[in-house]
Amino acid sequence: MEDAGFILGGYALTFAAVVLMAWRVMRTGRRLAKRVPDADKYWL
Amino acid sequence: MTTTESKPTSVGISTATGTGSRGTRIVGIGTIIAMGWLVAFGLGFSPEDRDQGEAVRLLYVHVPTIWVAYLAFIVTAVASATYLLSKKKSLGWDRLAGASAELGTAFVAVTLVIGALWGRLTWGVFWQWDARLTTTALLFVTYVGYLAVRGLEGSHRQRARRSAVVGLLAVLLLPLVHFSVVLWRSLHQTATINDGDADVKMDGLMLFSLFVGVVAFTLFYVWYVMHRTRVMAMDDILDDRGLDVALAARRAEADEGRIAGSFSDAAAAGEGEI
Numbered sequence: 001m002e003d004a005g006f007i008l009g010g011y012a013l014t015f016a017a018v019v020l021m022a023w024r025v026m027r028t029g030r031r032l033a034k035r036v037p038d039a040d041k042y043w044l
Numbered sequence: 045m046t047t048t049e050s051k052p053t054s055v056g057i058s059t060a061t062g063t064g065s066r067g068t069r070i071v072g073i074g075t076i077i078a079m080g081w082l083v084a085f086g087l088g089f090s091p092e093d094r095d096q097g098e099a100v101r102l103l104y105v106h107v108p109t110i111w112v113a114y115l116a117f118i119v120t121a122v123a124s125a126t127y128l129l130s131k132k133k134s135l136g137w138d139r140l141a142g143a144s145a146e147l148g149t150a151f152v153a154v155t156l157v158i159g160a161l162w163g164r165l166t167w168g169v170f171w172q173w174d175a176r177l178t179t180t181a182l183l184f185v186t187y188v189g190y191l192a193v194r195g196l197e198g199s200h201r202q203r204a205r206r207s208a209v210v211g212l213l214a215v216l217l218l219p220l221v222h223f224s225v226v227l228w229r230s231l232h233q234t235a236t237i238n239d240g241d242a243d244v245k246m247d248g249l250m251l252f253s254l255f256v257g258v259v260a261f262t263l264f265y266v267w268y269v270m271h272r273t274r275v276m277a278m279d280d281i282l283d284d285r286g287l288d289v290a291l292a293a294r295r296a297e298a299d300e301g302r303i304a305g306s307f308s309d310a311a312a313a314g315e316g317e318i
Contacts, residue, residue: 003097003099004098006161006164006165007098007102008087010161010162011105014105015079017153021147022264025268025271025275026064028275029275029278032279033063035282036281041278042274043063044065
């Protein structure tokens with residue numbers, strides 16, 4: 001595949017950004033959920 | 045819209061370990077499957093382009109991310125307008141606007157990076173001060189500013205009001221970015237999917253791969269916004285609780301001062317009598 005480095009690098013960067021955002025929001029959610037009572041969690 | 049307003053929180057039991065729910069799990073699994081399909085079609089099954097060769101594979105990431113960013117910024121503007129115009133002033137709209145703008149800004153950054161890589165392959169340069177590229181960079185900087193405004197000091201209501209106004213102004217850039225290739229002579233190509241004559245000039249498998257990309261990134265957008273609004277709600281609750289505790293401590297200090305003051309007054313009066 002020509003220019004494979006650019007293409008694979010582009011996909012890798014995109015998925016890395018997606019995974020990083022997902023990881024960050026889940027980690028923050030877990031951290032805060034321990035300090036907030038269940039009664040205040042409208043999604044439960 | 046369900047929200048957790050600035051009500052004082054009682055001490056309660058916390059058993060849930062995160063912001064997940066049945067809905068987020070379903071959307072999350074859908075996102076993972078769609079991302080897998082995107083890799084399979086984008087890097088494997090879709091054919092190479094007659095003119096651009098293999099570089100066309102970047103299209104399946106570059107175009108969906110900017111489309112979803114447009115969607116995210118429109119949602120931010122609608123949620124901001126709803127917050128400002130509604131009588132209830134629910135902070136849920138503000139959180140939706142903020143979460144949506146966060147993801148939109150990240151996706152514009154991804155679009156710019158992928159675009160630079162694609163530009164290097166097709167134009168021979170990573171960057172050109174071309175109308176589309178410049179307006180997209182301006183869009184990115186504008187929404188970074190929006191996120192900075194959200195981080196300013198103040199109450200939740202102040203944050204919501206300020207950022208709603210900025211969110212409504214920032215969305216005015218979208219038509220400029222989208223039509224920049226028509227308004228100015230641009231190196232960037234014009235619309236491929238809908239260029240006005242309702243004739244899609246793309247190979248069927250290429251079009252399907254693009255569709256898979258749009259579905260994958262839209263699902264991720266929905267998943268992210270669901271989680272992020274819940275995180276923001278918990279942040280606000282903890283902020284309010286911190287404020288309640290600080291106010292109670294200040295009142296207790298003031299009461300102690302008043303009691304001590306009355307004691308010393310009484311003591312002084314007693315000394316006078318002696």
